[in-house]
Amino acid sequence: MSEEDTRYDASHIQVLQGWEAVRKRPGMYVGSTNERGLRQMVFEVADRAVNEVLAGRAASVDITLTHDGGVRVADDGPGVPIADMEGAGGSRLEALLTQMQAGVGTGGRYDVTIGFCGVGPAVVNALSCLMTAEVRRGGARWVQEYARGVATTPLTEVGTATGSGTIIAFWPDADIFGAMEFSFEGLEERFRELAFLNKGLDISLTDLRRPDGSRSVRLRFPDGTRDFVDFLDGHTAASTPMDTIAFEREDPRMAGEMEVAFRWCNCPDERMQSFANSRPTVGGTHMVGFRDGVAAAVTAYAREQGLLTPMDPDFGADRIGAGLTAIVSVKLDRPEFQGATRGVLGNSEVRDCVGQAVQDHLGRWLKEDPERAAAVIDQIVQGARRD
Known part of the structure; x- marks a missing residue:
């Protein structure tokens, strides 16, 4: 082996900035770049909505597989706070969707981590070509768009709203994922499991991708x-x-x-x-x-x-x-x-x-x-x- 082959110094170390590390090694964060990883992306976004229901702040969670390959997760909770977060350089919503969340899924016995990671929705944002957020809170409706881990539009108030809640939708990046087809059955299995284990949980899963019409299941089991x-x-x-x-x-x-x-x-x-x-x-x-x-x-x-x-x-x-x-x-x-x-x-x-x-x-x-x-x-x- 030559001296050139064995030399190792600082020039050999590659430093990845921002979300580049997540995009370069996505399997470390969502498990894989096939259907399993896509399913984990849904779980990471749904974690927060499910925990809103279990905490008594929301009544239900609705997950929809859209016809254009996206996923929409909605809840009727109080809505993610849109006020600026100290030290975050933006709103609490933007911090949730653009900053890695330390300790996600460790809030006690009733805090659910749906998948195996608990890395949070910001990782999903980093691995998506588009993510949108809509918050209904305090009688107003706010929207913001993101792509590959960063906000592409400012948080904007777009009108009045009745009720409250949060809708987060994302479209996985085709440059990252080889398989782009979400498994309805795989998602249904885990969400059904959660509904069995948590009596107060009410989850609806809808698939709009079918050419012969949509299908939907409601998962709620009062006898646990x-x-x-x-x-x-x-x-x-x-x-x-x-x-x-x-x-x-x-x-x-x-x-x-x-x-x-x-x-x-x-x-x-x-x-x-x-x-x-x-x-x-x-x-x-x-x-x-x-x-x-x-x-x-x-x-x-x-x-x-x-x-x-x-x-x-x-x-x-x-x-x-x-x-x-x-x-x-x-x-x-x-x-x-x-x-x-x-x-x-x-x-x-x-x-x-x-x-x-x-x-x-x-x-x-x-x-x-x-x-x-x-x-x-x-x-x-x-x-x-x-x-």
């Missing part, structure tokens, strides 16, 4: 995780003899709350999903606690009723899943996630809190009806034998 279990069970739900066990509990020991719903169906499959602060998780202390609680309650009941002999081992937490559909959702003031992908919840106290709550509720449910209790235990035994 109980509705989620019904959805996961699908056609098997009607044929199952088991009730859904569902409860909510606040527990100061874990500085948060839990919402759990589960039931056994007449099928061998296990369908369990877990969430922490509305973020999907692949496991963690909340799921370990759930399995501990189910195993403890079933074992205790089986021994009381003589369904297990003194020589029989306890039902293990790994043996209770046959036919079980479950949603375990916790919302914590200070969630701790393991790993860079934040897919595993690590708060140690959550295990005992969830485990005890599940054991209490399932234990009472089993004692209410010996017949269905026996059916549950038989299904667990049969599933263990298949394993």
